[in-house]
Amino acid sequence: MAFAVAALLAGFIILIWSADRFVMGAAATAKNLGMSPMLIGLTVVSLGTSAPEMLVSGFAAYTDAGGLAIGNALGSNIANIGLVLGATALIAPLPVKTGLMRKELPLLLIISIGAGLILMDQRLGLVDSLLLISALVVTLYLFSRFQKSADPEEIEHEEEELPDLALKPALFWLILGLVLLAGSSRLLVWGATEIAVAMGVSDLVIGLTIVAIGTSLPELAASVASALKGHHDIAIGNVVGSNIFNLLAVMSLPGLIQPIDFEATVLWRDYGAMMLFTLSLLAFAYILERGKINRLEGSMLLAGYSGYLGLLYYMASA
Template sequence: MLELGGVLIGLVLLFFGGNWLVEGASRLARSLGISPLVVGLTVVALGTSAPELLVSLSAALSGSSDIAVGNVVGSNIANIGLILGISGLIYPISVHVDLLKREIPIMLMASVVAVIMFQDGQIGRLDGIILVAGLIAFISFMVVSALRDRRIQPDPVEEQRLHPVNVNRTTEMLRFALGLIVLAVGAQITVGNATQLARSLGVSELVIGITLISIGTSLPELVTSIIAALSKNSDIAIGNVVGSNIFNLLAILGITAVARPINVSPQIAGGEALMMLGFSFLLLPFVINRVLGRRESMIFLAAYVVFTIYAVTIAG
């Protein structure tokens, strides 16, 4: 099917465009003397969410609200059910106490707020401003906490690597701009072909948004978490997922709603959004035990399979 090929091409462009944007922005920021810690918590975190942002923004501006919201909801569910499930099967995931005390409660709070906002049928500009304000507060909190908690100064050699003095800023600015352009083009191709694919298959745009597109835009998180699990850096795997879910809710929904209010169908508000909330709270009892083993990972994967079947057969 031509539409499916178009969606896949769009997702590939999103993947590479996001990588170029993050790499260019990170190296440029470091060459300007900005702390790698701050870069990681802001530029990189926002950059890895750029595919979801561009897709949701493009969908909202073109009137495809179900794709805009479904992308965010589906990505958050895929992050927990699919990505953590696969990562935990590769290597058991240990949960850092700071993640349990800080990021996970924030993710749960953001999920609850988003679901409440869904219930009146629209994420308006005021809702968007509230979410963006929450994003700014979250980033500020994380930067301050990280700077306060960092007790050991980095090795001079490592500091030199993280603050390259020989970076060609013009090259990095061009890389950043190219990444942004490729992202925008990829988003347009993805949304346009996804809409046509939904029509040709006789399914709703919501189904395409919460399955195919959400998995595609979550590829950076999937790759990062699998590499982290293979390297036995399991704290990175779960931190990546939790951070991505927070940014999806606060940054993507917030920025998109500020640009253009997003209509939320009763089906999303009463179905998929509540499932997203359920997946978020499903994480809680397992992380309290501080380890996500293979048994827990299989539960997550099974839950994601059930969700996908529901989305395709019932929601579609």
């Protein structure tokens, strides 16, 4: 128990430090390579911070825990919007730029609906995974097209906020931060899981709460660090991009290993909750605040996520 507590604290400290280095490296790399902060948030940061989810899904598939593998991807998306974006908005209100509203957010909605259609038969097989990977390739192509059509004046303004760091040290901190982010998140998950087991919490509750939250800690740390540094595009792009990669890359991995059948509960409860949070994000961006997520919206997202955790606990203990 004492070792688990020490691992939890050490993982938290490393996570905070590595998130700062990672965001610095990502932002500087964007400047050196001529990429906008939004694009690198949607790709490099998002795919990198999705590494823990990929590890958990792959391991779950090998151990015949198919429900956990799919639930991890869906649960992480819920945590990304409810916990990560909610907490980040509480720290610093986030403006949602027009480009994100016209391109990436509609793309996230389309991919979320498409993933639901694939999961409708409560089975994830090889063909389903190949469809998701094909959509991932198309998405990466679209991201590159979005970058080319971005407003030059907007890109120039964004570049003024980026740190002045040469390419080699920027890549060094980017890679080192990414490795430490993934490693520290796994250390945190292990420590928290050991503590939960010692306290008599069920495996189901651990998998749906601690694992989902733990694998979203890199996104939380990176988004909060980005917001504090004023890189709002990386903070929002990280959440949107991570959710896209979770559905297309993370969720496709288990089906490539072996076909997975899962309970209907995963579909109506977890996928349904993910869609509610996704639609809430779009509502905040398009309707309520007209392109801005303030502290009120952040509080609403956190309250919704707390309600989802309460539902999980109620159903697990019923």
